[in-house]
Amino acid sequence: MEDVGKDRLILNSALGLLFLTALVLYHQSIQNKYQDHIKEQSLKILQLNNDLKHLLAVIAHDIHSPLQATSMMMDYIANEKIETENRENSLLLVNKQLKSLRSNLDNLLEWSRMNMGGIQPKKDKILLHNLILNAVESFEVRRSEKGIKIISEIHPSASIVADPIQISIVLRNLLDNAIKFSHSGTNILISTKEAPSAVELCIKDEGKGMSESQIQNLFQGVGEPSYGTFGEKGTGLGLVLVKELVEANNGAIKVHSQEKVGTTFLIQFPK
Template identity: 30%
Template sequence: MNKPLLSRLWKSLSYLGVGTDMTYLEVKRLHMVNLIAITCVPCMLFFGIINFFEERYFLAGINVANSSFCLVVLILQYYRKYEMAKIILLGVSFCFFYFGALFYGNGGENFLLCIMIVCMLLYDSRTIQWFAGVFVIAGIVSVKLYPTEFLMIDHVVRGRVLTNTLGALIFIVIAVYFFKNIIYNNMMLIEEQRKKLQLLNQDKERIFSIVAHDIRTPLSTLDGLVYLLHEQVLDGTVSEEYILQLQRQIAQQKEALDDILYWSSRSMRGASNSITTTSVLDVMSTIGKVYESACQLKSLQLIMEIEPNFQIKVDRDHLMIVARNMLSNAVKFSHSGGSIEVWVSEENAYGFLHVRDHGIGMGKEQADHLFHTIQQRSLGTGKEVGAGLGLLLCHELIQQNNGMVRVSSALGEGSTFSVGFPMVTHA
């Protein structure tokens, strides 16, 4: 019980005065000041007691005063008087260590080096760093050159000098190690931020690519519908049903655009995947409506055989993008008057969505590289233009959702695309 209590007390004191608005470097500098003050309070008090019983009352007074001022430093840190706390810690410690070394020869001049190192770690100003360096060097030289016969009081025992010297050297090693960790952690944070910016930039490029790919085909469909409407206007045979169909197509394509922009905004904010239980039938019914007019223009029969309770674990927005690309390519490369089959299957705890067309197909070499490189722009059977990016983007989304993808194709016979995600098991 005591150990956790002491641990919590140590942590609360070492991070005394830390604010949420402080940078990483500011927190570490404040942490360093607290650690020095916390360490000095008991150490100086201990040596003060020893010096008192050895009748070195002046040195004991120096030790106790140093301990008291370190307590003042902690109080100032608590009230966020950071600059005043640093000045007292460095200035008072310098005076006490200097006069202790000068009058008692206790090796306190070695702690002046510690003060110089701490000053250089706490301040970025070169003027302050040079001033501290010159001041410390002058203090050490004056102690070394001061004639021993003029000392006010006898030297402390040699063991005490050795203890102070070792303590100063250990402190220097710890300070350098502490500063090294600060630099290393800063470099790690910078590297993490660089990677995050790189990912955000990739997401931005991916977003524009998705918009370019997934909006192009519906707009081409709209263009065809408007052309046919224009022909009907010229023939004087415009039907209300045809206008309603055009209106529905525009609304559905707007919905598709909203889905893409929603997913895009989530990616730009760096949001993680929202993997949830998703109904495949619900997703494919929505996408089927988007490409209903495109199928009608090419006289394609869209056949869906999906069980209502067939569910998989996937980010719904990502599945929408993947499924939309699969159906878009099936429509694009199908011959007029053909058919597109969509069905599902279960295999090794994975639920697969299959989309098969009977269009132009592709060779094995092209199929092997389909999901790993940007494809050249290609024309569909109805002269539809593709951006060559859709499947590559789908592959990235599939990987993010712990999925897998397969393709089976032959020239002149059509293609079958299968994408699988973890299956939702029902008790």
């Protein structure tokens, strides 16, 4: 056989190295794509787990508060701590509360079923007046027990574009907090302020209020548990969910508070 020339040998060697280098790079790119895909799937699974935890937390929170109030009212009736003339009204109130609880639970379960693949807002035009009336009604027992008056100044035509069930969860969480930390005989004011492209919803109480450090940790789910004016325990986890649901609907939430004066939550939504 004819000997391969030195130049040809160098060229063949260079081409061989180039081919091997290209093969290694191609293999690495495939590996990197697989790694990126695995990482993306892991993040999706982590997000889905977080969403499912939030779904369970929302359901537990929305069942626990009204159920606890209804149970307390039934104890009063059973132990004859309520005068005879008021017993019938109390039973009617409990029945109304249970119907509201069942309706809320049905909505939450349906919403959970629709969001098993991850929480996604299903936006529609919402009339705030009706949504707030339903939310207020679900706290009738607790409101009456503490002698708190809830005043709604929402115009019947005030509307936003958002997920109705998610915003209902937001409202019930904020009202739950307002009642929990309000003093007996005080007022909770619900009002709106309209701008050309947005609506600002305001929920203001005359309760315990918060310090600056409490406000800073409010939406983080950290810090010591707080207690309401009747010793009701609060974790702050509901407000973490509130912030996430508000932002998922392109909204923004702010809070102003002063100790021993009260707290105001301001939520801005697009129309």
